[in-house]
Amino acid sequence: MFRRLSVFHNGSNERVVRVFAVTSVSSGVIVLVGAVFLACAVEMVEALTIVLAVGHTRGWRSALEGTVVALVALAALVAVFGPALVHVPLSVLRLVVGAILLIFGMQWLRKAILRSSGLKAKHDEDAIYQETVAELEALSNRPDRDRIAFVMAFKGVFLEGLEVVITVLTLGTSAHRLGLAITTAGVAIVLVGIVGAIVAKQLSSVPENAMKMGVGILLVSYGTFWVGEGLKVTWPGNDGALALFVGLYAVILWLLITLIRPSRSVIESEVPA
Amino acid sequence: MNQKQSPLIVRLLKGFGMFWWDFLVGDTPELFAAVLVIIGAVALSRIVLQENALAIVLLPLLAIIALALSVYRAQRAARK
Numbered sequence: 485m486f487r488r489l490s491v492f493h494n495g496s497n498e499r500v501v502r503v504f505a506v507t508s509v510s511s512g513v514i515v516l517v518g519a520v521f522l523a524c525a526v527e528m529v530e531a532l533t534i535v536l537a538v539g540h541t542r543g544w545r546s547a548l549e550g551t552v553v554a555l556v557a558l559a560a561l562v563a564v565f566g567p568a569l570v571h572v573p574l575s576v577l578r579l580v581v582g583a584i585l586l587i588f589g590m591q592w593l594r595k596a597i598l599r600s601s602g603l604k605a606k607h608d609e610d611a612i613y614q615e616t617v618a619e620l621e622a623l624s625n626r627p628d629r630d631r632i633a634f635v636m637a638f639k640g641v642f643l644e645g646l647e648v649v650i651t652v653l654t655l656g657t658s659a660h661r662l663g664l665a666i667t668t669a670g671v672a673i674v675l676v677g678i679v680g681a682i683v684a685k686q687l688s689s690v691p692e693n694a695m696k697m698g699v700g701i702l703l704v705s706y707g708t709f710w711v712g713e714g715l716k717v718t719w720p721g722n723d724g725a726l727a728l729f730v731g732l733y734a735v736i737l738w739l740l741i742t743l744i745r746p747s748r749s750v751i752e753s754e755v756p757a
Numbered sequence: 758m759n760q761k762q763s764p765l766i767v768r769l770l771k772g773f774g775m776f777w778w779d780f781l782v783g784d785t786p787e788l789f790a791a792v793l794v795i796i797g798a799v800a801l802s803r804i805v806l807q808e809n810a811l812a813i814v815l816l817p818l819l820a821i822i823a824l825a826l827s828v829y830r831a832q833r834a835a836r837k
Contacts, residue, residue, distance in 0.1 A: 583792050587781050590788045590824050597828050603835045646776070704824075708817050711796060715803050717812045729817060736821050744832050 512723035513664070515730065516655055519702035520665050523651045524672035526695050527644040530612075532680040534640030537616035542633035550637030558645040562653065562666070569657040579714025581654040582707050588650075589703030593737060596697040601745040648673075651703075658710055697737060705729035787830060791823030 539547035569577065598604035616636070648669055656665030708729050712719060719725035763771075782789045798819060803812040 586792050594827050712816050715799050717803050
Protein backbone atom coordinates (compact mmCIF):
# COMPACT_ATOMS: atom_id res chain seq x y z
CA MET A 485 0.00 0.00 0.00
CA PHE A 486 1.31 3.46 -0.88
CA ARG A 487 0.76 6.71 0.95
CA ARG A 488 1.16 10.22 -0.50
CA LEU A 489 2.75 12.90 1.64
CA SER A 490 2.59 16.56 0.62
CA VAL A 491 5.24 19.05 1.84
CA PHE A 492 4.46 22.78 1.52
CA HIS A 493 7.02 25.60 1.62
CA ASN A 494 6.27 29.21 2.66
CA GLY A 495 6.20 32.07 0.14
CA SER A 496 5.41 32.23 -3.56
CA ASN A 497 7.60 29.29 -4.42
CA GLU A 498 5.18 26.82 -2.98
CA ARG A 499 6.51 23.41 -3.66
CA VAL A 500 4.70 20.17 -3.38
CA VAL A 501 6.81 17.13 -2.82
CA ARG A 502 5.05 13.89 -3.23
CA VAL A 503 6.57 11.08 -1.30
CA PHE A 504 5.43 7.61 -1.91
CA ALA A 505 6.21 5.39 1.00
CA VAL A 506 5.38 1.82 1.67
CA THR A 507 2.98 1.77 4.58
CA SER A 508 3.81 -1.08 6.84
CA VAL A 509 0.96 -3.51 7.30
CA SER A 510 0.46 -3.90 11.05
CA SER A 511 1.05 -7.27 12.64
CA GLY A 512 -2.56 -7.10 13.82
CA VAL A 513 -3.77 -7.23 10.21
CA ILE A 514 -1.43 -10.11 9.35
CA VAL A 515 -2.60 -12.12 12.35
CA LEU A 516 -6.25 -11.28 11.56
CA VAL A 517 -5.96 -12.39 7.93
CA GLY A 518 -4.00 -15.53 8.91
CA ALA A 519 -6.44 -16.54 11.63
CA VAL A 520 -9.56 -15.98 9.52
CA PHE A 521 -8.07 -17.65 6.43
CA LEU A 522 -6.84 -20.77 8.23
CA ALA A 523 -9.97 -21.16 10.39
CA CYS A 524 -12.24 -20.80 7.36
CA ALA A 525 -10.14 -23.20 5.28
CA VAL A 526 -10.25 -25.88 7.99
CA GLU A 527 -14.01 -25.57 8.50
CA MET A 528 -14.57 -25.51 4.73
CA VAL A 529 -12.66 -28.80 4.34
CA GLU A 530 -14.89 -30.38 6.99
CA ALA A 531 -18.12 -29.04 5.42
CA LEU A 532 -17.01 -29.99 1.91
CA THR A 533 -16.32 -33.59 2.99
CA ILE A 534 -19.93 -33.95 4.13
CA VAL A 535 -21.40 -32.28 1.02
CA LEU A 536 -19.26 -34.45 -1.30
CA ALA A 537 -20.33 -37.61 0.55
CA VAL A 538 -24.01 -36.60 0.36
CA GLY A 539 -23.76 -35.55 -3.30
CA HIS A 540 -21.97 -38.72 -4.45
CA THR A 541 -24.34 -40.98 -2.51
CA ARG A 542 -27.78 -39.35 -2.71
CA GLY A 543 -27.46 -37.08 -5.74
CA TRP A 544 -26.29 -33.51 -6.16
CA ARG A 545 -29.61 -31.66 -6.41
CA SER A 546 -30.69 -31.94 -2.75
CA ALA A 547 -27.07 -31.75 -1.51
CA LEU A 548 -26.55 -28.44 -3.31
CA GLU A 549 -29.96 -27.13 -2.21
CA GLY A 550 -29.07 -27.88 1.42
CA THR A 551 -25.71 -26.18 0.95
CA VAL A 552 -27.19 -23.05 -0.63
CA VAL A 553 -29.92 -22.70 2.05
CA ALA A 554 -27.28 -23.08 4.80
CA LEU A 555 -25.08 -20.43 3.15
CA VAL A 556 -28.04 -18.03 2.88
CA ALA A 557 -28.86 -18.60 6.59
CA LEU A 558 -25.23 -17.92 7.53
CA ALA A 559 -25.11 -14.78 5.38
CA ALA A 560 -28.29 -13.58 7.12
CA LEU A 561 -26.62 -14.12 10.51
CA VAL A 562 -23.63 -12.02 9.44
CA ALA A 563 -25.95 -9.32 8.05
CA VAL A 564 -27.96 -9.18 11.30
CA PHE A 565 -25.24 -9.52 13.93
CA GLY A 566 -22.34 -7.82 12.10
CA PRO A 567 -23.71 -4.26 12.16
CA ALA A 568 -25.23 -4.80 15.64
CA LEU A 569 -21.85 -5.74 17.14
CA VAL A 570 -20.32 -2.50 15.90
CA HIS A 571 -22.55 -0.59 18.37
CA VAL A 572 -21.22 -2.46 21.44
CA PRO A 573 -18.62 -0.40 23.39
CA LEU A 574 -15.17 -1.43 22.15
CA SER A 575 -13.66 -2.33 25.53
CA VAL A 576 -16.64 -4.57 26.40
CA LEU A 577 -16.59 -6.14 22.94
CA ARG A 578 -12.86 -6.83 23.12
CA LEU A 579 -13.09 -8.35 26.60
CA VAL A 580 -15.97 -10.68 25.62
CA VAL A 581 -14.47 -11.54 22.24
CA GLY A 582 -11.02 -11.98 23.79
CA ALA A 583 -12.43 -14.40 26.36
CA ILE A 584 -14.27 -16.39 23.66
CA LEU A 585 -11.16 -16.52 21.47
CA LEU A 586 -8.98 -17.53 24.41
CA ILE A 587 -11.29 -20.45 25.27
CA PHE A 588 -11.79 -21.43 21.63
CA GLY A 589 -8.07 -21.13 20.81
CA MET A 590 -6.97 -23.16 23.84
CA GLN A 591 -9.49 -25.87 22.88
CA TRP A 592 -7.96 -26.02 19.37
CA LEU A 593 -4.41 -26.07 20.73
CA ARG A 594 -5.28 -28.79 23.27
CA LYS A 595 -6.72 -30.99 20.49
CA ALA A 596 -3.75 -30.30 18.21
CA ILE A 597 -1.28 -31.20 20.99
CA LEU A 598 -3.13 -34.43 21.82
CA ARG A 599 -3.32 -35.39 18.14
CA SER A 600 0.35 -34.62 17.49
CA SER A 601 1.41 -36.66 20.50
CA GLY A 602 -0.76 -39.61 19.46
CA LEU A 603 -3.10 -39.38 22.46
CA LYS A 604 -6.05 -38.56 20.23
CA ALA A 605 -6.88 -39.88 16.77
CA LYS A 606 -6.20 -37.41 13.96
CA HIS A 607 -9.17 -35.92 12.11
CA ASP A 608 -9.52 -38.32 9.18
CA GLU A 609 -11.55 -36.92 6.28
CA ASP A 610 -11.46 -40.30 4.50
CA ALA A 611 -13.04 -42.00 7.52
CA ILE A 612 -15.67 -39.26 7.87
CA TYR A 613 -16.44 -39.54 4.15
CA GLN A 614 -16.81 -43.33 4.37
CA GLU A 615 -18.96 -43.12 7.51
CA THR A 616 -21.30 -40.57 5.91
CA VAL A 617 -21.57 -42.63 2.71
CA ALA A 618 -22.32 -45.82 4.69
CA GLU A 619 -24.94 -44.02 6.76
CA LEU A 620 -26.67 -42.66 3.64
CA GLU A 621 -26.48 -45.92 1.67
CA ALA A 622 -28.23 -47.70 4.52
CA LEU A 623 -31.22 -45.46 3.78
CA SER A 624 -31.97 -46.98 0.38
CA ASN A 625 -35.09 -44.92 -0.39
CA ARG A 626 -34.05 -42.09 -2.70
CA PRO A 627 -37.00 -39.90 -3.79
CA ASP A 628 -36.67 -37.17 -6.39
CA ARG A 629 -36.52 -34.48 -3.73
CA ASP A 630 -34.32 -36.06 -1.06
CA ARG A 631 -35.07 -34.62 2.38
CA ILE A 632 -32.31 -36.63 4.08
CA ALA A 633 -29.64 -35.39 1.67
CA PHE A 634 -30.92 -31.82 2.06
CA VAL A 635 -30.86 -31.98 5.88
CA MET A 636 -27.40 -33.61 6.04
CA ALA A 637 -25.85 -31.10 3.64
CA PHE A 638 -27.60 -28.23 5.44
CA LYS A 639 -26.45 -29.38 8.89
CA GLY A 640 -22.88 -30.00 7.74
CA VAL A 641 -22.52 -26.60 6.09
CA PHE A 642 -24.49 -24.67 8.73
CA LEU A 643 -22.68 -26.07 11.78
CA GLU A 644 -19.19 -25.76 10.29
CA GLY A 645 -20.17 -22.38 8.85
CA LEU A 646 -21.37 -21.16 12.24
CA GLU A 647 -17.81 -21.48 13.54
CA VAL A 648 -16.63 -19.47 10.54
CA VAL A 649 -19.27 -16.80 11.23
CA ILE A 650 -18.26 -16.54 14.89
CA THR A 651 -14.57 -16.30 13.97
CA VAL A 652 -15.21 -13.67 11.29
CA LEU A 653 -17.59 -11.57 13.40
CA THR A 654 -15.52 -11.63 16.58
CA LEU A 655 -12.16 -11.03 14.93
CA GLY A 656 -13.51 -8.59 12.34
CA THR A 657 -15.57 -6.36 14.62
CA SER A 658 -13.01 -6.22 17.45
CA ALA A 659 -10.26 -5.23 15.02
CA HIS A 660 -12.64 -2.77 13.27
CA ARG A 661 -11.91 -4.66 10.07
CA LEU A 662 -15.09 -6.62 9.45
CA GLY A 663 -14.85 -6.05 5.69
CA LEU A 664 -11.32 -7.47 5.55
CA ALA A 665 -12.35 -10.46 7.69
CA ILE A 666 -15.36 -11.21 5.46
CA THR A 667 -13.26 -10.87 2.29
CA THR A 668 -10.55 -13.17 3.69
CA ALA A 669 -13.17 -15.73 4.70
CA GLY A 670 -14.71 -15.54 1.23
CA VAL A 671 -11.33 -16.08 -0.45
CA ALA A 672 -10.57 -19.08 1.81
CA ILE A 673 -13.98 -20.65 1.19
CA VAL A 674 -13.81 -20.17 -2.59
CA LEU A 675 -10.20 -21.44 -2.77
CA VAL A 676 -10.90 -24.57 -0.72
CA GLY A 677 -14.15 -25.06 -2.67
CA ILE A 678 -12.33 -24.98 -6.02
CA VAL A 679 -9.45 -27.18 -4.85
CA GLY A 680 -11.91 -29.53 -3.11
CA ALA A 681 -14.03 -29.88 -6.24
CA ILE A 682 -10.90 -30.74 -8.26
CA VAL A 683 -9.31 -33.21 -5.85
CA ALA A 684 -12.73 -34.47 -4.65
CA LYS A 685 -12.04 -37.41 -2.39
CA GLN A 686 -8.45 -36.45 -1.52
CA LEU A 687 -9.34 -33.94 1.18
CA SER A 688 -7.62 -36.21 3.69
CA SER A 689 -4.29 -35.04 2.25
CA VAL A 690 -4.93 -31.53 3.61
CA PRO A 691 -2.56 -31.05 6.60
CA GLU A 692 -5.51 -30.30 8.86
CA ASN A 693 -3.76 -30.83 12.19
CA ALA A 694 -0.95 -28.44 11.26
CA MET A 695 -3.53 -25.89 10.12
CA LYS A 696 -5.45 -26.29 13.38
CA MET A 697 -2.25 -25.68 15.32
CA GLY A 698 -1.74 -22.45 13.38
CA VAL A 699 -5.33 -21.34 13.97
CA GLY A 700 -5.09 -22.23 17.67
CA ILE A 701 -1.93 -20.15 18.08
CA LEU A 702 -3.48 -17.16 16.29
CA LEU A 703 -6.77 -17.35 18.23
CA VAL A 704 -5.03 -17.62 21.61
CA SER A 705 -2.74 -14.71 20.65
CA TYR A 706 -5.70 -12.52 19.67
CA GLY A 707 -7.62 -13.69 22.75
CA THR A 708 -4.74 -12.72 25.06
CA PHE A 709 -4.32 -9.36 23.32
CA TRP A 710 -8.01 -8.41 23.47
CA VAL A 711 -8.68 -9.61 27.00
CA GLY A 712 -5.81 -7.30 27.96
CA GLU A 713 -7.15 -4.42 25.84
CA GLY A 714 -10.63 -4.91 27.33
CA LEU A 715 -9.12 -4.64 30.83
CA LYS A 716 -7.12 -1.49 29.91
CA VAL A 717 -3.74 -3.26 29.78
CA THR A 718 -1.20 -1.25 27.75
CA TRP A 719 0.79 -3.72 25.67
CA PRO A 720 4.42 -2.91 24.89
CA GLY A 721 4.65 -2.20 21.16
CA ASN A 722 0.83 -2.02 20.84
CA ASP A 723 -0.15 -4.30 17.91
CA GLY A 724 3.42 -5.61 17.85
CA ALA A 725 2.63 -7.56 21.03
CA LEU A 726 0.49 -9.85 18.85
CA ALA A 727 3.57 -11.05 16.97
CA LEU A 728 5.30 -11.73 20.30
CA PHE A 729 2.33 -13.77 21.50
CA VAL A 730 2.34 -15.81 18.27
CA GLY A 731 6.03 -16.65 18.82
CA LEU A 732 5.54 -17.36 22.54
CA TYR A 733 2.56 -19.69 22.05
CA ALA A 734 4.28 -21.47 19.15
CA VAL A 735 7.25 -22.27 21.42
CA ILE A 736 4.91 -23.42 24.23
CA LEU A 737 3.00 -25.62 21.78
CA TRP A 738 6.23 -27.25 20.60
CA LEU A 739 7.37 -27.75 24.21
CA LEU A 740 4.09 -29.35 25.28
CA ILE A 741 4.06 -31.69 22.27
CA THR A 742 7.68 -32.68 22.94
CA LEU A 743 7.00 -33.22 26.64
CA ILE A 744 3.94 -35.46 26.32
CA ARG A 745 4.94 -37.36 23.19
CA PRO A 746 6.08 -40.84 24.30
CA SER A 747 9.82 -41.25 23.71
CA ARG A 748 11.04 -43.78 21.14
CA SER A 749 12.60 -45.97 23.84
CA VAL A 750 9.24 -46.19 25.64
CA ILE A 751 7.45 -47.12 22.42
CA GLU A 752 10.08 -49.77 21.58
CA SER A 753 9.89 -51.25 25.09
CA GLU A 754 6.12 -51.59 24.71
CA VAL A 755 6.35 -53.41 21.36
CA PRO A 756 6.57 -57.18 21.89
CA ALA A 757 9.67 -58.77 20.45
CA MET B 758 -42.64 -31.79 28.59
CA ASN B 759 -41.79 -33.51 25.31
CA GLN B 760 -39.51 -31.38 23.14
CA LYS B 761 -41.90 -31.75 20.18
CA GLN B 762 -44.60 -30.07 22.24
CA SER B 763 -42.42 -27.09 23.19
CA PRO B 764 -43.11 -23.83 21.38
CA LEU B 765 -40.71 -22.97 18.58
CA ILE B 766 -39.19 -20.04 20.46
CA VAL B 767 -38.37 -22.27 23.47
CA ARG B 768 -36.72 -24.85 21.21
CA LEU B 769 -34.74 -22.15 19.44
CA LEU B 770 -33.57 -20.63 22.73
CA LYS B 771 -32.69 -24.07 24.10
CA GLY B 772 -30.76 -24.88 20.93
CA PHE B 773 -28.98 -21.52 21.08
CA GLY B 774 -28.02 -22.11 24.72
CA MET B 775 -26.86 -25.66 24.00
CA PHE B 776 -24.74 -24.44 21.09
CA TRP B 777 -22.92 -21.89 23.24
CA TRP B 778 -22.55 -24.40 26.11
CA ASP B 779 -20.98 -26.97 23.75
CA PHE B 780 -18.92 -24.27 22.08
CA LEU B 781 -17.46 -22.69 25.22
CA VAL B 782 -17.60 -25.41 27.86
CA GLY B 783 -18.05 -28.78 26.12
CA ASP B 784 -15.59 -31.40 27.33
CA THR B 785 -13.08 -28.82 28.60
CA PRO B 786 -14.82 -27.04 31.51
CA GLU B 787 -11.37 -26.43 33.03
CA LEU B 788 -10.47 -24.08 30.16
CA PHE B 789 -13.72 -22.14 30.58
CA ALA B 790 -13.08 -21.80 34.33
CA ALA B 791 -9.44 -20.88 33.70
CA VAL B 792 -10.39 -17.97 31.43
CA LEU B 793 -12.75 -16.62 34.13
CA VAL B 794 -9.87 -16.85 36.64
CA ILE B 795 -7.50 -15.15 34.16
CA ILE B 796 -9.94 -12.26 33.63
CA GLY B 797 -10.39 -11.89 37.39
CA ALA B 798 -6.65 -11.92 38.09
CA VAL B 799 -5.81 -9.46 35.31
CA ALA B 800 -8.67 -7.14 36.31
CA LEU B 801 -7.40 -7.21 39.89
CA SER B 802 -3.83 -6.40 38.91
CA ARG B 803 -4.65 -3.75 36.26
CA ILE B 804 -7.78 -2.03 37.57
CA VAL B 805 -7.52 -2.48 41.36
CA LEU B 806 -3.73 -2.57 41.91
CA GLN B 807 -2.96 -0.37 38.85
CA GLU B 808 -0.07 -2.72 37.95
CA ASN B 809 0.20 -2.79 34.16
CA ALA B 810 3.49 -4.76 34.11
CA LEU B 811 2.04 -7.46 36.36
CA ALA B 812 -1.02 -7.76 34.10
CA ILE B 813 1.23 -8.06 31.02
CA VAL B 814 3.06 -11.02 32.56
CA LEU B 815 0.06 -12.60 34.26
CA LEU B 816 -2.23 -12.86 31.24
CA PRO B 817 -0.13 -15.08 28.93
CA LEU B 818 1.44 -16.92 31.87
CA LEU B 819 -1.93 -18.01 33.27
CA ALA B 820 -3.13 -18.97 29.78
CA ILE B 821 -0.05 -21.19 29.33
CA ILE B 822 -0.53 -22.80 32.77
CA ALA B 823 -4.22 -23.44 32.01
CA LEU B 824 -3.37 -25.05 28.65
CA ALA B 825 -0.62 -27.21 30.18
CA LEU B 826 -2.91 -28.40 33.01
CA SER B 827 -5.71 -29.20 30.56
CA VAL B 828 -3.32 -31.21 28.37
CA TYR B 829 -1.97 -32.99 31.47
CA ARG B 830 -5.55 -33.85 32.51
CA ALA B 831 -6.29 -35.26 29.04
CA GLN B 832 -3.02 -37.21 29.06
CA ARG B 833 -3.87 -38.83 32.41
CA ALA B 834 -7.39 -39.66 31.21
CA ALA B 835 -6.02 -41.24 28.02
CA ARG B 836 -3.61 -43.47 29.93
CA LYS B 837 -6.26 -44.82 32.35
